[in-house]
Amino acid sequence: MENKKQSQWTLRNIILIALIAIFTGIIFWGAGFLYTALTVALTPMGMAPFANDILMGLWTMAGPLSGFLIRTYGSAFIGEFLGSAVEVFMGGQWGAGAFISGLVQGVASELGFALTGYKKYNWVGLNASIFTTVVVTFAWDMIKNGYMHYSIIMLLGLFITRYISTFIFGGLLTKAIVNMLDRSHLSVSTN
Amino acid sequence: MNPGLKLFLVVILALEVSFTQSLIVNLVLIGVSLLYLLLHRMSPKQFLGLIFWPLFPALGLFVSQWLYGDAGIHFAFVLFTRIYAYVFLGATFTITTNITDLSLTLEQDFKLPSKFAYGVLAAFNLMPKIISEVKTIKTAALMRGEVLHFWTPTLYFKAILASIQWSQNLAEAMTSHGFVENQERTHYQVIRITAMDWLLFGGGLIIVNLMFVFIHY
Numbered sequence: 001m002e003n004k005k006q007s008q009w010t011l012r013n014i015i016l017i018a019l020i021a022i023f024t025g026i027i028f029w030g031a032g033f034l035y036t037a038l039t040v041a042l043t044p045m046g047m048a049p050f051a052n053d054i055l056m057g058l059w060t061m062a063g064p065l066s067g068f069l070i071r072t073y074g075s076a077f078i079g080e081f082l083g084s085a086v087e088v089f090m091g092g093q094w095g096a097g098a099f100i101s102g103l104v105q106g107v108a109s110e111l112g113f114a115l116t117g118y119k120k121y122n123w124v125g126l127n128a129s130i131f132t133t134v135v136v137t138f139a140w141d142m143i144k145n146g147y148m149h150y151s152i153i154m155l156l157g158l159f160i161t162r163y164i165s166t167f168i169f170g171g172l173l174t175k176a177i178v179n180m181l182d183r184s185h186l187s188v189s190t191n
Numbered sequence: 192m193n194p195g196l197k198l199f200l201v202v203i204l205a206l207e208v209s210f211t212q213s214l215i216v217n218l219v220l221i222g223v224s225l226l227y228l229l230l231h232r233m234s235p236k237q238f239l240g241l242i243f244w245p246l247f248p249a250l251g252l253f254v255s256q257w258l259y260g261d262a263g264i265h266f267a268f269v270l271f272t273r274i275y276a277y278v279f280l281g282a283t284f285t286i287t288t289n290i291t292d293l294s295l296t297l298e299q300d301f302k303l304p305s306k307f308a309y310g311v312l313a314a315f316n317l318m319p320k321i322i323s324e325v326k327t328i329k330t331a332a333l334m335r336g337e338v339l340h341f342w343t344p345t346l347y348f349k350a351i352l353a354s355i356q357w358s359q360n361l362a363e364a365m366t367s368h369g370f371v372e373n374q375e376r377t378h379y380q381v382i383r384i385t386a387m388d389w390l391l392f393g394g395g396l397i398i399v400n401l402m403f404v405f406i407h408y
Contacts, residue, residue, distance in 0.1 A: 011306045011365065011372050016358035018314030022321050023350040030325070031341045039247040046258035048251025058341070069351070082311065088285055089315070093244045095281025096205040097274070103202075144209045145252060146270050149260040169342075176344035181351065 008072035017066045021079045024062045025086030031058065035093075049145065053162040056137065057169030059101070063109025064129045064170045068178055071121055076113050076129065080106035101140075108136030109170075123175070130170050134163050193388040194288045195296040200392050201284045204399055208276045214265065216402045217272035224279035231287045241282055249274040265408075290315050296382045306372045313361050324353050 038051035066079025084102025087094070094101065112129025120128070138159055142148040147155060208217060228238075249271045256267040291312060298308035328349045332339045339346040 009306070010362070011310050011370070012358050012362035014306055014310035015314050015361050016354055018311045019317065019321070019354035019358055020351060022314060022318060023325070023354060024347070026318075026322055026325055027341050027346065027350070036244075036247050039251045043247075043251045043254050046255040048248070048255050051251065052248075065347070086318075088281060089290060093248060093278070094274075095241075095245070095278030096201050096284065097277030097281065099202055099281070100205050100209065100277075144273075146256055146260065146262070146266060149256065149262040149266060151259065151261075154259055173342060173344060173347075177347045177351070180344055180348040184348075186352070186355065 008070060008075075013070050013075075014078075017070055017075055017079050018082050020066055020069065021062045021082035022086050024065065025083045025090075028058050028061075029087070029090060032093075049141075049147065049150075049158060050161060052141070052145070053158045054165055056134075056162045057165035057167070060105045060109060060133050060137065060166060061169045061174065063106060063133065064112075064126060064174045065177065067109060067113045067129060068121060068126065068174060069181075071118060073114070073118055074110065077106035077110040080109050097144075100144075101137075104140045105133065105137055108133040111136065126171055126175060130163075130166050133170060134159070134166050138162060192391050193296055193300070193382070193384045194284075194293040195301050196384060196388050196392045197284055197288065198293065200395055201280050203396065205277050205280050207399065207403065208273055208280075211403050212266060212269045213403060213406050213408065214269050214272060215406045215408055216399070217269065217276045219402065220276045220399070221272065221279045224276075224283045227283050228279070228286060233282075233286055237282075237286060241278055245274050245278045292382070295378075295380060296384075298376075299378060299382050300384050304373070305370075305376055309365065309370065310362075313365065314358075317357065317361075325350065328353075 035051055035055055038054060039048050042048045042051055060080065062083035063076045063080035067076030069075075070079075081102045084098045084105070087098045087102075088096070109129050109132070111132040112127075113125060115128050115132065116125045119125075138147070147158065150158075204220065208220065252274065253267045253271040256262070256270055257264060260266060294303075294308040294312040297303040298305050325346075328346060329339050332345070337345075
């Protein structure tokens with residue numbers, strides 16, 4: 001307290017990030033049927049990976065959201081990782097895979113905020129985070145989900161789908177939420 | 192086994208499964224995990240859930256790799272079993288461990304700062320309350336004729352308002368119970384990592400890695 005440049009990692013902020021991660025995790029849990037329905041619809045055409053990419057933005061939303069609310073290093077990573085932990089403990093479809101996806105997505109989302117030096121909390125910072133999220137998670141799926149064995153056209157389709165999805169949820173929706181908070185003059189990040 | 196070590200073992204193995212392409216090792220991992228789960232008396236309902244829900248993503252990946260992949264049917268089977276390997280490995284952790292033991296051992300044995308261990312634990316213990324809060328927010332909006340979907344900003348806005356309020360309350364409650372950030376703590380329930388834990392951890396890692404080295408199909 002005597003130190004002026006006090007760390008943002010206070011007990012309250014840690015609980016806050018965890019709560020936001022759990023909230024978003026539970027809201028997506030309600031949309032979980034979407035993934036299964038999309039997969040069922042797309043499997044006969046062999047296009048099931050698109051279900052993954054269509055919903056990618058939803059799964060990676062906790063990262064930019066908590067990164068934007070608690071403006072300090074590590075918050076995007078912790079928000080995203082805890083969000084995936086919620087899924088693991090609620091018994092999600094992915095088991096331990098969700099922990100690993102959470103690690104990858106957390107690093108991916110954090111990277112964008114790190115690139116802007118944790119200074120640009122506007123469209124620039126948000127877009128940096130979206131960009132790194134899409135690129136890093138896609139690289140990961142090249143290995144984990146065997147994307148590297150698809151043709152270049154299919155890869156392009158998957159990549160664009162993922163970018164649009166991440167832009168809608170991690171970008172537009174996150175910005176809309178942050179704008180609502182700004183208008184209500186709530187200070188989230190300061191004690 | 193110590194919950195922290197178990198978690199690390201599961202995550203490391205799942206990571207290795209992602210980078211390797213061995214059908215046999217995947218099946219062995221699934222089999223051993225299943226055995227472990229049966230020994231820990233998993234309920235039939237949990238078992239069916241573990242088989243049924245991953246079937247969708249596993250089948251989806253299988254079919255598209257089979258139709259459009261250039262790596263052949265073997266790789267399609269690897270992807271199919273990979274999903275199940277994740278799920279069964281994950282279940283050996285989630286079905287037998289609770290989050291309280293995990294955060295206690297992470298704090299005591301893995302040097303996680305206590306504010307993270309107890310802060311996150313406090314939040315996770317609110318999970319049932321959070322589930323009902325989401326329902327409350329949606330119902331309250333319905334009464335005014337508004338439907339809140341998962342893409343509606345208002346839903347998240349209200350969830351964040353609740354989070355801000357609860358985090359303040361929880362942090363104050365913890366402080367008033369004597370919790371001091373960055374302060375050395377004594378423990379009522381002491382969790383130690385035993386030699387047996389290290390043996391299981393190391394042994395598991397070595398055996399699986401030897402399998403990855405020698406089994407290539």
